[in-house]
Amino acid sequence: xxxxxxxxxHFKNEGLIAYEAGYRTTVLKQLSIDFTVxxxxxxxLETTEPAAPFFENTPPPPHLVVPLTNLNLLxxxxxxxxxxxxxxxxxxxxxxxxxxxxxxxxxxxxxSQDTTSVGQAQGSxxxxxxxxxxxxxxxHGLAWDASAYFVDRLTNPVERAYTRLDTGLSWQFxxxxxxxxxxxxxxxxxxxxxxxxxxxxxxxxxxxxxxxxFTRRFR
Numbered sequence: 001x002x003x004x005x006x007x008x009x010h011f012k013n014e015g016l017i018a019y020e021a022g023y024r025t026t027v028l029k030q031l032s033i034d035f036t037v038x039x040x041x042x043x044x045l046e047t048t049e050p051a052a053p054f055f056e057n058t059p060p061p062p063h064l065v066v067p068l069t070n071l072n073l074l075x076x077x078x079x080x081x082x083x084x085x086x087x088x089x090x091x092x093x094x095x096x097x098x099x100x101x102x103x104x105x106x107x108x109x110x111x112s113q114d115t116t117s118v119g120q121a122q123g124s125x126x127x128x129x130x131x132x133x134x135x136x137x138x139x140h141g142l143a144w145d146a147s148a149y150f151v152d153r154l155t156n157p158v159e160r161a162y163t164r165l166d167t168g169l170s171w172q173f174x175x176x177x178x179x180x181x182x183x184x185x186x187x188x189x190x191x192x193x194x195x196x197x198x199x200x201x202x203x204x205x206x207x208x209x210x211x212x213x214f215t216r217r218f219r
Contacts, residue, residue: 001063001064001065001066002056002064002065002066003065003066003067003068003069004065004066004067004068004069005067005069006051006067006069007069007070008069008070008071011046011070011071011072012044012072013044014042014043014044014045014046014072014168015042015043015044016040016041016043017040017041018038018039018040018041019038019039019040019041020036020037020038020039020133020199021036021037021038022034022035022036022037022173023035023036027147030087030088031085031086031087031088032085032086033083033084033085033086034082034084034085034094035081035083035084036080036082037079037080037081038079038080038081038082039077039078040077040078041076041077041080042075042076042077043072043075044069044072044073044075044077044167045072045074045076045106045117045121046071046072046117047070047071047072047073047074047108047112047114047117048068048069048070048114048116048117048130049068049069049070049071049073049104049112049113049114050066050067050068050113051068051069052067053065053066054067060214071112073108073109073111073112073114074106074107074108074109074112074114074117074118074121074123075106075109076096076104076105076106076107076219077104077105078102078103078104078105079102079103080100080101080102080103081100081101082098082099082100082101083098083099083100084096084097084098084134085097085098092133092136092137092138093134093136093137094134094136095132095133095134095137096131096132096133096134096135097130097133098130098131098132098133098142099128099129099130099131100128100129100130101128102125102127102129103124103127104121104122104125105122106118106121106122111194119155119156119165121158122155122156123155123157124154124156124157125153125154126127126151126152126153126154126161127152128152129149129150129151129152130150130152131147131148131149131150132147132148133145133146133147134146134147140172141172141173142169142170142171142172143169143170143171144167144168144169145167145168145170146165146166146167146168147164147165147166147167147168148163148164148165149164149166150162150163150209151163151164151193151202153160154194157194157195157196158195159192159193159194159195160192162191162192162193163187164184164185164187164191164206165185165186165187166182166183166184166185166186167182167183167186168180168181168182168183169181169182170213176208176216176217176218177214177215177216177217178214178215179212179213179214179215180213180214180215181210181211181212181213182210182211182212182213183208183210184208184209184210185206185209186208188208189207189208190205190206190207190208191205191206192204192205192206195205206217
């Protein structure tokens with residue numbers, strides 16, 4: 001028995017109508033807020049559908065072919081909010097927290113026999129994510145940056161939530177030259193961000209790392 005994915009010359013372009021509204025305001029001289037809401041309406045999304053099996057003699061030995069083809073029998077919507085804040089509690093220190101929420105809802109047409117596309121579309125993106133970035137200048141020419149990120153779990157493929165911490169110290173010792181040392185993913189040796197169950201994309205395994213950077217700017 002052989003399972004084959006067959007092309008479909010009548011496959012349609014996937015469609016999207018996107019609505020987005022945002023608002024930016026300065027609450028205080030040291031505090032500003034960005035707020036965005038969005039709604040996306042998708043149609044003609046791809047599904048993988050079975051077709052009628054048939055026998056085939058070539059290549060030998062004779063075998064049963066179970067064909068699959070792509071149709072446009074999925075539609076749905078996503079909606080979410082994004083909030084970003086920029087706060088300067090003191091002159092040399094800036095904090096920038098952010099948060100994002102996204103909900104995905106997909107629906108199959110009554111004629112569809114696809115059993116995987118809805119779960120993959122709804123489960124391959126985190127519902128919640130947040131970040132906090134800090135920029136501190138303890139002295140003239142010296143800057144310390146730190147960033148913490150939280151990403152919610154995935155349900156299809158299953159992936160645990162994770163928190164990531166990056167930090168770096170940079171020194172501008174001349175008008176057009178600076179030196180920095182940075183560390184990434186400091187909370188653990190490695191963490192996974194996404195797994196492709198088909199194996200067509202390499203698993204994103206992020207490792208703890210550190211590096212130094214020298215920057216020279218010319219006129």
